Amino acid sequence: MKTVYKKPESITNKPTTYCPGCPHGIAHRLVAELLEEMNLTRETVIVWPVGCSVFGYYFIGTDAVEAAHGRACAMATGIKRTHPESFVMTYQGDGDLASIGIAETVHAAARGEKITVVYINNGNYGMTGGQMAPTTLIGQKTTTSPYGRDPKLTGFPMHVPEMLATLEATAYIARAALDSPQHIIQAKKFLKKAFNTQVNGIGFSLVEMISSCPTNWKMTPVEAMERIRQEVLPVFPIGEFKVAEGVE
Amino acid sequence: MEKKVLVNEERCKSCGLCVSVCPKHVLKISERLNSKGYHPAELFDNENCISCGFCYLICPDAAIAEVRRPEPVKR
Numbered sequence A: 001m002k003t004v005y006k007k008p009e010s011i012t013n014k015p016t017t018y019c020p021g022c023p024h025g026i027a028h029r030l031v032a033e034l035l036e037e038m039n040l041t042r043e044t045v046i047v048w049p050v051g052c053s054v055f056g057y058y059f060i061g062t063d064a065v066e067a068a069h070g071r072a073c074a075m076a077t078g079i080k081r082t083h084p085e086s087f088v089m090t091y092q093g094d095g096d097l098a099s100i101g102i103a104e105t106v107h108a109a110a111r112g113e114k115i116t117v118v119y120i121n122n123g124n125y126g127m128t129g130g131q132m133a134p135t136t137l138i139g140q141k142t143t144t145s146p147y148g149r150d151p152k153l154t155g156f157p158m159h160v161p162e163m164l165a166t167l168e169a170t171a172y173i174a175r176a177a178l179d180s181p182q183h184i185i186q187a188k189k190f191l192k193k194a195f196n197t198q199v200n201g202i203g204f205s206l207v208e209m210i211s212s213c214p215t216n217w218k219m220t221p222v223e224a225m226e227r228i229r230q231e232v233l234p235v236f237p238i239g240e241f242k243v244a245e246g247v248e
Numbered sequence B: 001m002e003k004k005v006l007v008n009e010e011r012c013k014s015c016g017l018c019v020s021v022c023p024k025h026v027l028k029i030s031e032r033l034n035s036k037g038y039h040p041a042e043l044f045d046n047e048n049c050i051s052c053g054f055c056y057l058i059c060p061d062a063a064i065a066e067v068r069r070p071e072p073v074k075r
């Protein structure tokens, strides 16, 4: 028998704190697989966020720090500038990155910091019980938009990759989805380009991953993946929004 | 034949995603319980598994610990 897939070593033996069927775990595995394949595990520092993935350092065995809510890109900036030989990435939810931390994110991108951002968009604040996020869809019911998000009151969903792609200094910006095996294979390809962007010293890279939150969406994990395809991807399309010269 | 899919039953949270994506319908949620109280996924028809790895790819908990493909038989 030939092994075709095997749990990466750097996914620790500690079971995650995520709800059953939460795609945070899929994103973790993709990160761990690529770090191993690219031989980066030992030189990596992951800056973890506030949100459901706040305990990420228990689940992926690399060096790590924990940022204050939203400040991961600012922290990663300092780490990368003082340790340019390290591979520095942030892992952030949509509340963390696009709400409280949008200033840090945009300015790190505008400065062209040579860091990589893994951005998990599940359309709400999962950890705190499913409040509306900047990414919540129009009409989507959350605990803070009980009648559905009304654009007249709270505006429209925020497309972070499209925004950041307009900044001169960004090098690789893409959006993937975690709803199906095919999309997960594609997500890994995008993430590999993002990692290569940093390894080759080209500039700022970010991959948004469209995720789900079965618990707060009040759906089974399988129904939540279906909702991604039916409702989320038409608003947040998969694609590469910026591929600077030299990115491969 | 040896199992083509190895499930780490203690890591499984019974989410059912692997069952939903298996193109050959050879996975199911078993009746057993792990120490957390979840019913782990199980490969019940090893013969018809095509080692595609879809179950591994979608599993959020790395509970599909390994997927293996039989070596081609030498003549």
Ligand SMILES: Cc1ncc(C[n+]2csc(CCOP(=O)(O)OP(=O)(O)O)c2C)c(N)n1
Residues within 6 Å of the ligand: A050, A051, A052, A053, A069, A092, A093, A094, A095, A096, A097, A120, A122, A124, A125, A126, A127, A128, A133
């Ligand atoms: C300064 C500060 N404000 C608010 C909070 C409460 N809080 C904890 S997690 C969170 C939002 C997390 O949402 P997201 O980043 O989308 O992560 P998810 O849980 O959805 O993965 C908030 C507002 C906090 N911990 N610290």
Ligand code: SF4
Residues within 6 Å of the ligand: A017, A018, A019, A021, A022, A023, A024, A052, A122, A126, A127, A212, A213, A214, A215, A216
């Ligand atoms: S609350 Fe949502 S994002 Fe958080 S672990 Fe549960 S399913 Fe995942």
Ligand code: SF4
Residues within 6 Å of the ligand: B004, B005, B021, B022, B023, B024, B025, B026, B027, B043, B048, B049, B050, B051, B052, B053, B054, B055, B056, B067
């Ligand atoms: S490897 Fe493919 S066919 Fe075999 S159990 Fe997994 S999903 Fe099903």
Ligand code: SF4
Residues within 6 Å of the ligand: A021, B007, B011, B012, B013, B014, B015, B016, B017, B018, B019, B040, B041, B058, B059, B060, B061, B062, B063, B064
């Ligand atoms: S996808 Fe993983 S955690 Fe979910 S039922 Fe299958 S083996 Fe268990």
Ligand SMILES: [Mg+2]
Residues within 6 Å of the ligand: A093, A094, A095, A120, A121, A122, A123, A124, A125, A126, A133
């Ligand atoms: Mg979120």
